[in-house]
Amino acid sequence: MSDRDMSTDHLPESVGGAGHGTLTKDAAAVDPFQDPGLPEHRPRVTDLDPRAAKRAERQVALLFLIAIAGLVGSLFCYTLISNTAVVRITGLGTVNANNLALGLCLGFAFLALGAGAIHWARTLMTDVDLVQERHPMRSDPESTAFAVSEFKQGVADSGFTKYPLIRRSLLTAMLVLPLPAVWLLRDLGPMPKDNLRKTLWAEGQKLVNPNTKQPLKAEDITVGTLAMANPEQIYSPEQKDEFVDQLAKAAVLVVRLPQEALKGSEAQKKKQWDWSVDGIMAFSKICTHVGCPVALYEQQTHHMLCPCHQSTFDLSDDGRVIFGPAARSLPQLPIRVNENGELVAVSDFREPVGPSFWERG
Ligand code: FES
Numbered sequence: 474m475s476d477r478d479m480s481t482d483h484l485p486e487s488v489g490g491a492g493h494g495t496l497t498k499d500a501a502a503v504d505p506f507q508d509p510g511l512p513e514h515r516p517r518v519t520d521l522d523p524r525a526a527k528r529a530e531r532q533v534a535l536l537f538l539i540a541i542a543g544l545v546g547s548l549f550c551y552t553l554i555s556n557t558a559v560v561r562i563t564g565l566g567t568v569n570a571n572n573l574a575l576g577l578c579l580g581f582a583f584l585a586l587g588a589g590a591i592h593w594a595r596t597l598m599t600d601v602d603l604v605q606e607r608h609p610m611r612s613d614p615e616s617t618a619f620a621v622s623e624f625k626q627g628v629a630d631s632g633f634t635k636y637p638l639i640r641r642s643l644l645t646a647m648l649v650l651p652l653p654a655v656w657l658l659r660d661l662g663p664m665p666k667d668n669l670r671k672t673l674w675a676e677g678q679k680l681v682n683p684n685t686k687q688p689l690k691a692e693d694i695t696v697g698t699l700a701m702a703n704p705e706q707i708y709s710p711e712q713k714d715e716f717v718d719q720l721a722k723a724a725v726l727v728v729r730l731p732q733e734a735l736k737g738s739e740a741q742k743k744k745q746w747d748w749s750v751d752g753i754m755a756f757s758k759i760c761t762h763v764g765c766p767v768a769l770y771e772q773q774t775h776h777m778l779c780p781c782h783q784s785t786f787d788l789s790d791d792g793r794v795i796f797g798p799a800a801r802s803l804p805q806l807p808i809r810v811n812e813n814g815e816l817v818a819v820s821d822f823r824e825p826v827g828p829s830f831w832e833r834g
Contacts (some may be wrong), residue, residue: 511602519596526624529596538587543582550574556800564784569800569829669827671702672723673712673804680727680755680816687813688725694753699770700727702755704818722826724758724766725806727816728788730775736790745791746808750816755806756792757826759783762799764827777803800829 519526550571558570577782612620633640677686680702689702702725706712713720730752735742743755760767765781775789784797792803804826807819 475503483629491594514601517596517600519677526597529592533589533593536592539585540582540589540712543580543585547575547578547582550578557802585628588599602634602827604677625723626648643790644803646730648787669722669825671828672821673706673719674723674818675705675706676806676818676820677811678818679811680808680818681705681708690814691753691810691816692727692814693725694727694816694826696729696731696752697772698727698729701725701737701758701773702727722759723765725755726756726758726768726770727753728770730789734775736787736795741791745805746821750808753816754788754809755808755818756786756788756803757822758808759827760799761801761827761829762797767803 493633505619516567519529520701549612554571554574556569556571559567560570560573562568562573611617628634680686681704683701683703689700694700701721704723707716707719707723730749732746732752733817735745737745746752748754753754758766758768760779760781762779762782762784765779767779767784767786769778769780770776771778774794777786777788777789778786779797779799782798784791785795786799787795788803794800794802802820804824806822808816809819811817
């Protein structure tokens with residue numbers, strides 16, 4: 474080490490003030506590696522100039538006001554923007570407008586809250602460094618010796634070293650232990666066949682009762698009735714291996730509504746009626762939240778409740794979500810009646826069934 478390095482001439486008489494570590498020339502001469510203490514505290518402009526402090530206060534308050542505007546804006550977006558409205562964004566495809574506006578408002582709100590808190594801390598909160606004395610982490614020699622002797626005694630008592638067969642088989646078991654967890658990850662895939670955009674429903678496919686496997690007839694569905702139905706093809710031998718996957722996409726529920734019960738715009742009511750057989754309508758049974766089967770029908774209000782997280786769909790309003798976390802309506806399956814009076818599909822669903830994730834382009 475050079476003379477210059479060892480010199481204490483550049484040191485003040487005492488470095489640091491109240492609450493800071495101190496280093497005197499005498500101490501440095503005795504031990505050149507002593508803790509040099511904290512650097513001298515430099516006041517910020519807001520510590521010296523009350524007008525700068527006032528300006529910083531206004532900036533922090535402005536950021537908090539922006540956060541309030543974002544939070545209130547999110548309430549307006551949630552209330553005023555239909556949860557079925559969509560916008561097209563280049564590169565992202567079709568995005569739910571309600572989710573987008575909500576996300577932007579909440580994003581700006583949290584950003585402004587965070588920025589305000591940081592600006593407050595950096596400009597106005599005290600910035601004097603504090604020192605917390607640390608005690609040695611290491612145990613004293615007696616405690617260490619006691620722990621080591623206890624450990625050795627435990628190993629001896631267990632016979633871990635005495636019985637090598639047990640030791641090796643236990644270590645092997647510990648190595649194999651994580652394998653089932655990794656193996657179970659297989660269940661994350663593969664994707665359902667043909668994904669959720671395509672189901673077994675197709676032109677002329679009969680709606681059959683899942684219990685009796687008999688086709689549903691229009692005359693059997695009266696106002697207030699709730700019937701479950703599957704596509705007839707799902708029971709064919711070719712679908713044996715795919716039965717569960719196909720059922721999870723194609724299950725529908727069938728209700729009958731009087732025409733005067735329909736709500737919404739004229740175009741929406743016309744579409745809903747045209748896809749029905751004299752008010753007999755088929756809707757996907759798969760909740761658009763995370764895919765539970767919806768099944769609780771309130772016949773007076775025509776509301777359909779999902780038991781998992783209480784999403785509620787109004788079947789008289791094109792399956793619109795009126796409560797809960799689901800983000801889009803229950804898809805309706807267009808149906809007609811054939812020459813035998815049986816209900817049959819006109820086509821597949823016109824939109825993906827299941828969680829709204831699949832809505833994205
Ligand atoms: S799955 Fe239906 S509300 Fe969550």
